[in-house]
Amino acid sequence: MTSDTATGTAVGGDGPAPTPRPGPWIQTWDPEDETFWATTGERIARRNLFFSVLSEHVGFSVWTLWSVLVLFMGPEYGLTPADKFLLTSVVTLVGAVARVPYTFAVAVFGGRNWTIVSAGLLLVPTLAAFAVMRPGTSFATFLWIGLLAGIGGGNFASSMTNINAFFPMRHKGWALGLNAGGGNIGVPVIQLVALAIIGAGGGPRLLLGIYIPLIVVVAVLAALFMDNLASVKNDTGAARDAVREGHTWIMSFLYVGTFGSFIGYSFAFGQVLTTQFGRTPLQAAYLTFIGPLLGSLVRPLGGRLADRYGGARITLWTYVAMAAATAVLIVAGQLRSFALFTVTFVVLFALTGLGNGSTYKMIPGIFQARALAAGLTGEAAVRYGRRLSGASMGLIGAVGALGGVGINLAFRQSFLSSGTGTGAFAAFLAFYAVCLVVTWAVYLRRPAAPVAAGAATEEKQQLSHARV
Template sequence: MTATGTAPAPSGGGGRWIQDWDPEDETFWRTTGERIARRNLLFSVLSEHIGFSIWTLWSVLVLFMGPEYGLTPADKFLLTSMVTLVGAVVRVPYTFAVAIFGGRNWTIVSAGLLLLPTVAAFVVMEPGTSFTTFLWVGLLAGIGGGNFASSMTNINAFFPLRQKGWALGLNAGGGNVGVPVIQLIALAIIGAGGGPRVLLGVYIPLIVVAAVLAAVFMDNLATVKNDTGAARDAARDGHTWIMSFLYIGTFGSFIGYSFAFGQVLTTQFGRTPLQAAWLTFIGPLLGSLVRPLGGRLADRYGGARITLWTYVAMAAATAVLIVAGLRESLALFVVVFVVLFSLTGLGNGSTYKMIPGIFQAKALAAGLTGEEAARYGRRLSGASMGLIGAVGALGGVGINLAFRQSFLSFGSGTGAFVAFLAFYAVCFAVTWAVYLRRPAALAATEAATETKRQLSYAEV
C-alpha cells in the first residue's frame, strides 16, 4: 500500500506537502486517500465559490447603475464582455500555477488576489465615475475566473478516474453557485434600499476567511510536478481543442447567460433592477446544482452520450426562447431560460468528465496499463483542463457581444438566440461525429471477434 505523509517541501516549494499519492490504489484510497481528498475538495469549493462571485460581480453591479451613471445598455454589455474575457485568459496561467506552487499554496494566493477587484470597485462605485474607469476596474474582477482552472486542475489530481466525474462536478458546481449567491445577496441589498458598496463590504471579509481556511486545511501534492512538456503535448492534441469547442457551448453559455440575463430582462422586457434581481439568480442556481449530476450521469452512462443529448435539449430550449421573444411573453421566456441554464449545468458536468476519460482511452490504445496509463491520463488531462476552461469561458464573451449587437441592430435579443441555436446544432454534430459515431465495418469486426480493441470514446 502506498503511504502518504507530510514532509518537507520539495525544492522550490513551501508549506504542507504530501509526497506520495496513488488514488487508483483501492486500499490506499479507502484507508487514507479518500479522507484527504474530500477535505481538500471542500475548501477548494469554498475558494472557487467566492472566485466565481467576484468574477460575476459586475453582472450584479450594473443593475445598481441607473441613469445617473450615464451608461447605455451597450456600454454595460461591453463591460461584462471584457470582464468575461479576462476571466477566460487568466485560466491558462492559473492552471499551471498549481504545478509550480502547489494546490494549497496557490489557493491561498488566488483567494487573496480577489481583494484587488473588490476593494477597487468599492472605491470607484459612484455616479460621476467615467466608463473607462469602470472598465479598468471591471477587468480586475476577471481574475476571479481563474480560480476555476486552478481548482479543477488541483482536484483532478486528488481523485481516482472512477470518481472524477462526481468530484469535478461537485467542485465546479459548488464554485458555480457563487453566481446565484452574489445575485441573491444583491437582491436582499437592493430590496433593503442599500447600495453597491454594501454588497462589496460583505465579500471583503469572506475573501480573507477563504484564504485562511485554505492555509489551515488544504495540502499540496508533490506528485503534481511542473511539467511544461505536458502543456505542450496537451496543446498539440486535437482532443484538447475539440473539447474546448464543446465547452464553449456548455460553460460559455452558463457564464455568458449569467452575465446577460438581468440585462436582457431590464432592456427587452422593461423590468426594474429589483424585478430582474428576483429572477436572475434562479437559472444560475439550478445550473450550478445540477452540474454534479451531469458528472454523475457521465460516470454511469458516458460523458459523450450525456453531452450529445444535452445539446439536443439546449437547442430545443433556445428555439422556444426565440418564440417567447417574438411574442413578448415574459413568463415563457423566464421559465425556458431557467431550463436552459439547468441544461448548461448538466453539459458542464458531462464535458469535464470526458476530459480524463479521453486521455485514459488514448493511454490504453497506446498499450499502456495500470498506473502507467493512469499517470499518462492525469498528466495530459490536468494540463488540458486549463486550456479547455479558458477557451470555454470565451463563449461567455461571445454571448455578451452577440446580445450587444442584437440589441443595437434589432432592439431585442432574438437575433442572438438564432445564432446560439445554430451553434448548438454544430456542437451536437461534432460530439456525435468525433465521440459517438463508429463505422459499421469496425462494429461488425469487433462483434465477430468478440474483442474490444480499445476503450470506446462513448464511455469517456
C-alpha cells in the same frame, strides 16, 4: 505510510517520495490504490475538495460581480445597455485568459499555497470597485476595474487542476462536478445577496463590503486545512502534447457551448430582462439568480450521470435539449411572452450545468481511452491519461470561458441592431446544433466497417470514447 497533516512526510505508496519541499506538502499520493484510498486518501481528498469549493465559490462571485453591479447602475451613471454588455464582456474575457496561468500555478506553488494567494488577490478588484462605484465615474474607469475582476475566473482552473490530482479516475466525474458546481453557485449567491440589498434600499458598496471580509476568511481557511501534493508538477512536454492533441481542441469547442453558455447567460440574464422586457433592476434580481442556481446544482449530477452512462452520451442529449430550449426562447421573444421566456431561460441554465458536468468528465476519460488505444495498460495508461488531462484542463477551461464573451457581444450587437435578443438566440441555436453533431461524429458514431487491422484499432478506440 500515511500523514493526514501533510507535514512533508509520505502518504501512501511504496515508491520513492519526491524531493522534500518546504511547507505542508504530501510527498506521495496514489488515489488509484484502493487500499490507500479507503484508509487515508478519501478523507484527505474530501477535505481539500470542501475548502477548494469555498475558494472557487468566492472567486466566481467576484468574477460575476459586475453582472450584479450593472443592475445598480441606473441612468445617473450615464451607461447605455450596449455599454453594460461591453463591460461584462471585458470581465468575462479576462477571466478566460487568466485560466491558463492559473492552471500551471498549482504545480509551481502547490494547490494549498496557490489557493491562499488566488483568494487573497480577489481583494484587489473588490476594493477597487468599492473605491469607484458612484455616479460620475467614467466608463473607461469602470472598464479598467472590470478587467481586475476577471481574475476571479482564473480560480476555477487552478481549483479543478488541483482537485483532479486528488481523486481516482472512478470518482473524477463526481468530484470535478461537485467542485465546479459548488464554485458556480457563487454566481446565484452574489445575485441573491444583491437582491436582498436592493430590496432593503442598500447600494453597491454594501454588497462589496460583505465580500471583502469573506475573501479574507476563505484565504485563512485554505491556509489551515488544505494540502499541497508534491507529485503535481508542471510538465511543459505534456502542455505541448495537449496543444497538439486534437481532442483538446474538440473538447474546448464543446466546453464553449456548455460552460461558455452558463457564464455568458449569468452575466446577461438580468440585462436581457431589463432591456427587452422593461423590468426594473429589483424585478430582474428576483429572477436572475434562479437559472445560475439550478445550473450550479445540477453540475455534479451531470458528472454523476457521465460516470454511469458515459459523458459523450449525456453531452449529446444535453445539446439536443439546449437547442430545443433556445428555439422556444426565440418564439417567446417574438410573442413577447415574459413568462414563457423566463421559464425557458431557467431550463436552459439547468441544461448548461448538466453539460458542464458531463463535458468535464469526458476530458480524463478521453485521454485514458487514448492511452489504451496506444497499447498502454495499468499504471502506464493511468499516468498517460492523468498527464494529458491535467495539461489540457486549463486550456479547455480558458477557451470554454471565451463563450461567455461571445454571448455578451452577441447580445450587445443584437440589441443595437434590433432592440431584442432574438438575433443572438438564433446564432446560439445554430452553434448548439453544430456542437451536437460534433459530439456524435467524434465520440459516438461507430465506423461503418473496419477494412484493415489499423481500422480495427481505430474502431476499438472510437467505441471506447462512447463511455468517456
